[in-house]
Every structure is written in structure tokens, then in C-alpha cells.
Amino acid sequence: MQHLKLTAVLTDIPVDRRKIQQAMGDLNEQELLRRITAGDQRAFTVVYREWKGPIYRFAWHMSGNVPIAEEVMQETFLALMQRSSGFDAAKGTLGSYLFGITRNILSKRMRDENSRDTLELSGEESEAASTGPDPWAALSRQELIDTVRTAVVSLPMPYREAVALCDLEELSYEAAAQALDCPVGTVRSRLSRGRLLLGMKLKEFARIHV
Amino acid sequence: MKDDRPIWLTSLAEADRGTDAPDSIEARLQGALRRRRVIHTVKRSGAVGIVAALAVSLWLAPKKPVLNEGLDPADDSLLDAISEATLLAPDDDSIGEDFVPTKLASEQPLESVRIVRVSLPGGALTRYGVPASEISANAEVTADLLVGQDGIARAIRVVK
Numbered sequence: 072m073q074h075l076k077l078t079a080v081l082t083d084i085p086v087d088r089r090k091i092q093q094a095m096g097d098l099n100e101q102e103l104l105r106r107i108t109a110g111d112q113r114a115f116t117v118v119y120r121e122w123k124g125p126i127y128r129f130a131w132h133m134s135g136n137v138p139i140a141e142e143v144m145q146e147t148f149l150a151l152m153q154r155s156s157g158f159d160a161a162k163g164t165l166g167s168y169l170f171g172i173t174r175n176i177l178s179k180r181m182r183d184e185n186s187r188d189t190l191e192l193s194g195e196e197s198e199a200a201s202t203g204p205d206p207w208a209a210l211s212r213q214e215l216i217d218t219v220r221t222a223v224v225s226l227p228m229p230y231r232e233a234v235a236l237c238d239l240e241e242l243s244y245e246a247a248a249q250a251l252d253c254p255v256g257t258v259r260s261r262l263s264r265g266r267l268l269l270g271m272k273l274k275e276f277a278r279i280h281v
Numbered sequence: 282m283k284d285d286r287p288i289w290l291t292s293l294a295e296a297d298r299g300t301d302a303p304d305s306i307e308a309r310l311q312g313a314l315r316r317r318r319v320i321h322t323v324k325r326s327g328a329v330g331i332v333a334a335l336a337v338s339l340w341l342a343p344k345k346p347v348l349n350e351g352l353d354p355a356d357d358s359l360l361d362a363i364s365e366a367t368l369l370a371p372d373d374d375s376i377g378e379d380f381v382p383t384k385l386a387s388e389q390p391l392e393s394v395r396i397v398r399v400s401l402p403g404g405a406l407t408r409y410g411v412p413a414s415e416i417s418a419n420a421e422v423t424a425d426l427l428v429g430q431d432g433i434a435r436a437i438r439v440v441k
Contacts, residue, residue, distance in 0.1 A: 119310065123302045239290070
């Protein structure tokens with residue numbers, strides 16, 4: 072105790088939760104993740120509350136199953152706590168990083184599943200899908216929404232990912248490409264193909280049910 | 282970006298926009314994070330830090346502090362204080378580590394803290410709960426203490 076020497080009193084700090092939340096919001100994503108790895112609850116809350124909705128919806132649109140979406144979302148944020156050091160702000164945004172983790176978890180879960188629908192488009196089908204009566208006109212709004220949601224889940228995985236990220240979560244092509252770890256051009260082509268497939272499915276549904 | 286989505290995809294996006302995860306998931310994740318923080322804290326502090334921390338706290342206290350080891354040393358107000366201290370303390374490249382909670386607690390709620398810079402032997406630092414394998418026991422080390430309004434040192438960090 073006799074060795075302890077007071078050299079300076081640096082500052083007095085009142086404890087103020089609001090101020091801390093605000094300051095956390097001002098931190099860059101890399102610093103927030105560093106703090107999460109160290110177990111900082113406030114940093115985690117800032118990141119979680121910003122991204123829980125988009126990540127949950129992505130998992131839901133991809134799986135079409137609420138319990139699976141909940142599990143996948145939980146696994147995504149647990150993974151973030153454990154390996155947030157994998158994030159590199161120079162390579163993309165935190166959002167893209169989180170969508171990428173979610174995608175990997177979903178892929179692992181679905182690896183053994185058979186594709187629900189392996190429908191591919193020929194040139195003629197593509198043409199047919201882009202013309203003809205609009206299924207929107209024949210269905211009620213709620214019917215259409217439920218049908219589109221089901222149709223999205225039935226898309227082959229690469230198209231489903233592109234549609235879920237770009238059309239439903241409204242990510243830019245660049246952000247989606249970061250999340251999917253592929254070139255922007257690939258995202259564009261998958262999105263275009265996914266939309267065509269969906270259009271065909273909706274027309275088929277309208278033909279049968281309306 | 283120009284919105285070239287078919288109207289049925291726009292409708293689905295709008296309909297699902299408000300869909301959110303249940304609160305129970307956040308509660309579970311916060312629990313996992315708390316467990317992670319405890320492991321992190323225990324790794325960094327070490328049980329033998331109590332003795333040295335007590336000695337320093339008694340030396341700093343304006344009056345004899347009331348100690349209660351039953352309280353959670355990493356309570357919310359302390360974590361708030363640590364967060365804010367880290368953010369507001371002078372930006373100094375020589376600061377190597379974050380604040381580590383000590384094992385001391387007080388019956389008095391933490392209302393304000395003071396960062397006190399001290400120098401102490403490396404050996405005392407180790408007993409304080411800071412891993413100091415590369416620091417000689419006799420070397421003089423500069424450290425910042427987060428001292429509550431009751432004079433008890435709640436957290437410590439090394440200034441290299």
C-alpha cells in the first residue's frame with residue numbers, strides 16, 4: 072500500500088444512461104463489435120435493436136417457418152458475439168456481415184433438404200412470365216401477399232436469397248453482393264430470374280384458384 | 282435506386298415490414314451475453330485481486346467504505362460508468378486495456394465516478410486482477426482507477 076502513489080485525478084464522470092446510449096450510437100461498427108465480443112451489453116443492444124427486424128424477416132422469408140426463423144436469428148447473434156472479429160468494415164457493412172452469417176446458418180440447415188421446387192426457366196417460359204394478365208388484378212390483397220410469401224419460399228435458394236435481400240429487405244445490389252459473397256452482376260441476374268419464376272408461380276396460382 | 286419491383290413484391294415487403302422477432306429472443310441473447318461477460322471478467326480479473334483492491338480502496342476512501350461482497354461487482358451502474366469512462370477519458374494511445382471491474386462492491390449506489398491515475402508496483406497490479414505476466418513485479422506501473430463517490434475503486438485499467 073505504501074507503494075501506491077496518486078499521480079493525477081483525471082476527471083469526474085456522472086453516470087448517465089441516456090448519454091451512454093447516445094455515445095454508443097456514435098461508435099463505428101468495428102468498435103461496437105469489439106465491445107460485444109468483450110460482453111458489453113449496451114453495444115450489443117444497439118446492434119441488436121437496429122438489425123433484429125431485418126435479420127428475422129430474412130430468416131423468415133428464406134425458411135417460411137416462424138420457429139426456424141427465430142432459431143436462426145438467435146444463432147446469428149450468438150455467432151456475432153463469438154466471432155465478431157471476422158467483421159472487416161473495409162469489406163462491407165455490418166448489415167451485410169449479419170445477413171451473411173444468417174445465410175450461412177440457413178444454408179447449413181437446408182443443406183440436406185431437397186429443394187422445394189427446382190423449377191427453372193426456359194426462354195419461352197421467361198417470355199410467358201413477363202407477359203399476360205397481371206395476377207394482382209385477380210386476387211385480394213391478403214390472398215396475394217400470402218401467395219407471394221409462399222412462392223418466395225418455394226424458389227431455389229440462390230433466387231430466394233436475392234429476392235429476400237433486394238426486394239423484401241430493400242438492400243442495394245452492392246450490399247446484397249457482400250452478404251451473398253458474389254459479384255453484383257450475379258445478384259442482378261439471380262434477382263431477375265427469381266422475379267420471373269415468382270411471376271410464373273403467381274400466374275399458375277391465379278389460373279387454378281381464381 | 283429505382284424501384285423496378287413487381288407490385289406484388291412491393292406489397293409483400295410493405296406487409297411484412299413491421300414483422301419483428303419476439304422479445305423473448307432478446308432476453309435469451311442478453312442472458313448469453315451476461316454469461317459471456319462474466320467469463321471475460323473472471324478471466325481478466327482473477328480472484329486474488331480482492332485483497333489488493335481492498336487495500337487501494339481503503340487508502341483512497343475519505344471515510345471507511347462499507348464493503349459487501351454479495352453485491353454484483355459488475356452491476357449496471359458500474360458498467361454504465363465503465364462505458365462512459367472509456368468513451369470520455371482522454372484519448373491516449375498508451376492505454377492498453379479496458380477497465381476491468383474489481384471485486385469490490387458497496388451498499389451505496391454508484392452515482393458518480395472519478396478516474397484517478399496512480400502508479401503502483403507491477404506485482405500489486407497482478408493482485409488487482411489485471412493479467413500482468415509481462416510486467417515485472419517490481420516495475421512501477423501507471424494505472425487508472427474508477428473510484429465511486431464512496432471512495433471504493435470499482436474498476437482498473439493499465440496505462441502502459
